[in-house]
Amino acid sequence: MPAAVSFDSVTKVFPAARGSGAALRALDGVSFDIKAGEFFGLLGPNGAGKTTLISILAGLARASSGSVRVLGYDVQRDYAQARKLLGVVPQELVFDPFFNVIETLRFQSGYFGVRDNEAWIEELLVGLGLADKANANMRQLSGGMKRRVLVAQALVHKPPVIVLDEPTAGVDVELRQTLWQFVSRLNREGHTVLLTTHYLDEAEALCGRIAMLKDGRVVALERTSDLLRSASSHVLRFTIDGSLPPELARRARVTGRVVQFPAQDALEIERYLAAVREAGLHAQDVEIRKADLEEVFLQIMGQHRLAAEVS
Numbered sequence: 001m002p003a004a005v006s007f008d009s010v011t012k013v014f015p016a017a018r019g020s021g022a023a024l025r026a027l028d029g030v031s032f033d034i035k036a037g038e039f040f041g042l043l044g045p046n047g048a049g050k051t052t053l054i055s056i057l058a059g060l061a062r063a064s065s066g067s068v069r070v071l072g073y074d075v076q077r078d079y080a081q082a083r084k085l086l087g088v089v090p091q092e093l094v095f096d097p098f099f100n101v102i103e104t105l106r107f108q109s110g111y112f113g114v115r116d117n118e119a120w121i122e123e124l125l126v127g128l129g130l131a132d133k134a135n136a137n138m139r140q141l142s143g144g145m146k147r148r149v150l151v152a153q154a155l156v157h158k159p160p161v162i163v164l165d166e167p168t169a170g171v172d173v174e175l176r177q178t179l180w181q182f183v184s185r186l187n188r189e190g191h192t193v194l195l196t197t198h199y200l201d202e203a204e205a206l207c208g209r210i211a212m213l214k215d216g217r218v219v220a221l222e223r224t225s226d227l228l229r230s231a232s233s234h235v236l237r238f239t240i241d242g243s244l245p246p247e248l249a250r251r252a253r254v255t256g257r258v259v260q261f262p263a264q265d266a267l268e269i270e271r272y273l274a275a276v277r278e279a280g281l282h283a284q285d286v287e288i289r290k291a292d293l294e295e296v297f298l299q300i301m302g303q304h305r306l307a308a309e310v311s
């Protein structure tokens with residue numbers, strides 16, 4: 001059984017814009033496989049190369065070197081077969097404004113040469129909470145509803161490999177839940193899912209394995225449970241009125257008045273609290289919790305904030 005998706009030394013260099021700067025290496029030798037049936041997360045900060053990698057997978061952009069295969073089909077050489085095996089939900093909302101919802105889905109079925117698709121289209125409409133919008137014109141739909149149609153459109157040909165590029169950016173809680181229920185069901189039924197998201201709680205809950213990209217390179221590739229184990233085991237969280245001294249701030253994650261320190265054990269927790277007291281600050285609402293994926297992500301990306309200006 002070939003991998004659902006196979007990235008082999010994928011590099012992408014964007015040439016320098018005319019009259020300015022150097023070429024940009026958006027992807028640099030990216031290699032990994034996603035096995036059939038996995039729910040796989042691709043994470044990374046803005047500009048890490050996630051969308052570029054997905055565009056190459058979807059055949060929308062060409063790799064400068066390296067290759068990508070979908071269930072054994074090369075996305076360049078065997079474009080039509082590879083494309084049929086993929087359902088890609090893009091980040092941007094693009095539609096033909098003159099169709100209504102059901103026409104959009106029928107048209108997309110025709111594009112993939114799928115006949116007698118009414119039962120599946122009905123299932124998509126119900127599963128994605130679009131049943132009462134079937135005859136609404138695309139122009140009349142809210143952003144969230146349009147996004148649901150975009151998901152339905154990507155799944156209309158029942159693709160074995162589903163690619164979701166930040167599908168929940170800016171959407172409400174209800175749609176997130178509807179979407180994850182539906183996509184999880186498809187995953188249980190054997191569809192492979194590749195998800196990019198900035199919502200690390202979603203990635204932690206859904207993805208069995210995660211790759212992290214930074215500056216176009218894979219910097220972590222592990223089972224989610226192993227990633228969580230590899231981090232500092234706990235997080236000390238409290239609020240303060242004032243600024244942490246720089247040597248403490250360097251190790252903390254600071255959001256407004258909330259300070260969080262990764263900590264291995266009780267001794268380390270005690271030391272942080274003592275240091276805060278010695279700095280003349282008063283820690284309130286002190287909590288100790290297990291480290292989550294956000295902690296792991298920040299540790300791996302080395303993005304702990306350097307400065308802590310507490311308002």
Ligand SMILES: Nc1ncnc2c1ncn2[C@@H]1O[C@H](COP(=O)(O)OP(=O)(O)OP(=O)(O)O)[C@@H](O)[C@H]1O
Pocket residue numbers: 014024026044045046047048049050051052053
């Ligand atoms: N068409 C392009 N021409 C030049 N540079 C580009 C182009 N597309 C992307 N880039 C650059 O490539 C790098 C990777 O961008 P990409 O959109 O893949 O990142 P990303 O991980 O998806 O980020 P985000 O989380 O913000 O969506 C960035 O530095 C971006 O500016």
